[in-house]
Amino acid sequence: MTYRFPSLNGLKAFEAAARHLSFKAAASELGVTAGAISQQVKRLEEALGISLFRRLPQGLLLTKEGEAYLPEVSKAFDLLTDATERVAPAMNGRKLSIGISQSILDKLPKGWPRHSPDLDPYVRETRVSDDVELIWTNDLDALLLDRSTRHNGLSEQEVCMQNCIEPLFFVTRPGLANCRQSRAIISELEC
């Protein structure tokens, strides 16, 4: 198995440019400048050792090789896109489901998190629970616990609320520990 793999950015740039037959249009689609596309495509051609485009003064044309490459690259990206959407429907834009242990319910402002409009975009639902297993099954995104879970592979952040002596523990999967949603929730708790 070889891992001298062309870069994703290069392939993305090629795919978009080939569809539009224009670096400028590809750039706008991908939200970068045309110079970036030009460089990416050039690097890709360099890595492959062949030309993918003919640069005519009138615009772009695919070479025979580019023509052959495009449909397969597109197909691979479609596959990845579909698989990604299936496994992570809303990518990073989604709201979290949070479990709260019974014992700390009354430490939180009543109605939390509904009382704070800041958290609306980040919290889908809350539920009374302290079962870390629900995190591993992706049924919950985070837990608010009153004691440390220690050493089980989850991320755990200590949260000190303003009017409370004992800290809370914000527990998530490692990957979610530092996402926008988690940061918003923690900073709201710390008021």
Place this chain on the structure above:
Amino acid sequence: MTYRFPSLNGLKAFEAAARHLSFKAAASELGVTAGAISQQVKRLEEALGISLFRRLPQGLLLTKEGEAYLPEVSKAFDLLTDATERVAPAMNGRKLSIGISQSILDKLPKGWPRHSPDLDPYVRETRVSDDVELIWTNDLDALLLDRSTRHNGLSEQEVCMQNCIEPLFFVTRPGLANCRQSRAIISELEC
């Protein structure tokens, strides 16, 4: 079409780690350290908003989502690998085919480039030609001409040989202008 796309490196790291169920083994396969794999996977999980692995003290396990994701990601990589090998059989390791215009044949050391063992790894064949079209069709990788081709979308580098007043022009597709092979040939010419 969405372009909030997980990074290729992240997906590569996930795919290798999921196959081996080990960050260390994946790292060795990809030629990086385990820390890099760990970070890549974490970033990917962050981007997707889900866990792909369960990190048990005994080692890695795939979550349900990781299990579902793996085969599709693998398939996409296989597609890209196959397509890439088809369109660029030897990736960047191949030797160049060089066209030399009749008029400068006698300016070169006799037997060029065979006289120089340095160029062996970089030159497959030479042929007498000055037809830039052969470059666009990928039949030739480069041309050595005695005059500038000006403004046709190809890259052109002026080469000044030691014992020669008039310069040569090393003409390639844009993507090949700065590759290892081209650099070796040009620096050999400039002696």
Place this chain on the structure above:
DNA sequence: AGCAAGGCTTAGATAATCTAAGTCTACAAA
């Protein structure tokens, strides 16, 4: 107990990538 394996985190270095600004050619309208 002591050690190795294999996770994890972090800072800092390195490398990849992007932007911005300027060049050039072709084409079309005045």
Place this chain on the structure above:
DNA sequence: TTTGTAGACTTAGATTATCTAAGCCTTGCT
């Protein structure tokens, strides 16, 4: 013919992303 526009290109420098290196923790073996 001249002028304006569009879209390619290059380059330097800034910004990001990524990697390494070093140290920590837990498990399981000897």
